[in-house]
Amino acid sequence: MPSIPLDTALSPDEAERLDALHDHAILDTPPAPDFDALARLAAHACGTPVAAIGLLDRDRLWFKARVGVAHAALPLEASLADDTARALGGLLCVPDLTEDPRFRDHPVRQMLPDWHFYAGAPIEDEAGHVLGVICVAAPEARGLEAGQRQALTDIARLSWHAIDAHAQRRTLARQAITDPLTGLANRAHFDQALTVELAHAMRRGEPFTVLVMDLDGFKEVNDGFGHAAGVEVLRAVAERIQAQVRTGDVVARFGVDEFGVVMRHGGRDDAQVLARRIVRAVANPIALSSGDTVGVGISVGIAAYDDDVDSPRTLLAQADQALFEAKRENEKRWKLFIGIR
Template identity: 35%
Template sequence: MQKPDTPANEAQRLDALRRYDILDTPPERDFDDLVAIAAAVCDVPIALVSLIDEQRQWFKARVGLAAQQTPRELAFCAHAILSPDRTLGVPDARDDARFADNPLVVDDPNIRFYAGAPLVTPDGEALGTLCVIDTKPRELPAPQQQALTALSRQASRAMELRRVSGALARQLQESDWYERRLLQYQGELEASHAALEASNADLTELTRTDVLTGLPNRRAFALALEQAVARSHSAAPLQVAVLDIDHFKTINDVHGHAEGDRVLQAVADALRLYSAGPSGVARYGGEEFLMLFEGPLHQALVQCEFVREAIANLPLGLPLTVSIGLAGRRAGEDSAATFARADQALYAAKRGGRNRVVLADEG
């Protein structure tokens, strides 16, 4: 048996794994669904979401395998993470010098076939794999290989969304602590109660962050838009998009407001992950979000389509689509007029069947 090499970026890789705070956590539906789909698509008895730390291979999700972890030196996935940009395939482990006498091959679970697609962070660190295993030698056809790679990307995105959501939750907890301390301070200093209330009102007015999603709010976006207009000197192109979650009222009515809040947070997280093109994103209010682009209109249109597709593919366990209206700022036009035309385009997208991007009339 050949022990797996240590990746050249091992220190950075382990730091990234710790930032995700996912090891030894309870099962989660998003990951359980992904391994179930992988097993069905690839027609195998075993599928795993596997993470590699210093000493072990730990399974965040698994189907067809009782063990929760194995030593790292026995892990096929520890070999797979050495090449983050490709899937490791082992048609028959008995014919592979790396694995022929591996205890997982010669004994239970009697691995013969293995295919593992690395789980890669946005910075390129491979933290583990989404892998499929069979007790019979076999080859994985190209369409199933592509499906496995696609599912591994979804697993990576689910991990990133989980990390961002956790960071936001911690920020909210810290915010709650500071609010409680402030109330206590106000009680102790009744003589300056009125002054403190006025100060709090000023702080509230200055706050430019949406509490639920952690995104900038409408006021912050308006300021960013005005600053962009000032920078552009009516020469550089400037585009505004309004994004609305389709049938959001139905989500609240059928699944409850807690689920609605989860959807809003997931969309906000997706905008952070996938909207690399916009100069700014914000929550406008309710189920509406805003995006600001400082660049050509055609590039903004492509980015809006990318965001729309990314949100439609979020692993939330329920169907989710968005409609987007996009408007380019005209020379001499104030920001309110640009926003109004983007909003009109959004309603055109809604009338046109939803789950689409509509460009405002640029005549």
């Protein structure tokens, strides 16, 4: 059975399958003990020197785990993944690739000329999307006993659970450092980023700055238009702040209407330019889903790393002091902390 041509447009089903695979964010990830164990188990159960867990990307079969396989991936047309995915009964077993007319001239014979025996089972998610295959191979022609067939399909099922567990761990890890309302970093992530950046600056002497921000007029919007409107405002402000920073800078939401930025590789002047952009961006009117338009302002306190800074707490205290002065003066909306010399 020929593999699906790769130069055709994706069918809706194939696009949906690829979306399901990519949603699990497992492609091109490092080796993992649970997947390695499943590949070894497949090789042991089937008595083969070769076993692999492969994931079906658009144009390649990428191996998450492999035993006796030198390739990290194969071109999809040079693998038996598509044929395995379509196999009747959920298992493809080919005693001898050189004798089976379906595969005698298959590109896999050129890629892996020493393979004769092949067996594989599809790895399906709960919606029936085939995300990959678990396969075994051997240089000699042979078959699988009933118990080995069952073992291979069972390992395919376990492989799906391992993929799902990987995605759940990733989601939990992301949630642990993310503000659920805005999608920005949370305070824990901000504190970690600040600690790492301070340690780097103390070693290398490279400048960086911290900005802490507080919305002006948010309470009036929240009280006047309701909690849902307040949520829309916070999300709009978060998007506007995020749009002003550079890749690598960390933007976080601290409290109800408090935000912060760890600005890497930027000194006082750079931070003041950023503060000016943020103030201008946030000041633009915000259109609510109700049809109303509201406005808020933002005050910014800036503290830059120097030799007097010995801890994250010191830098944050300086930024908080600058923020207090910015709100008190109420002139240009941002203030740079200047220590007493």
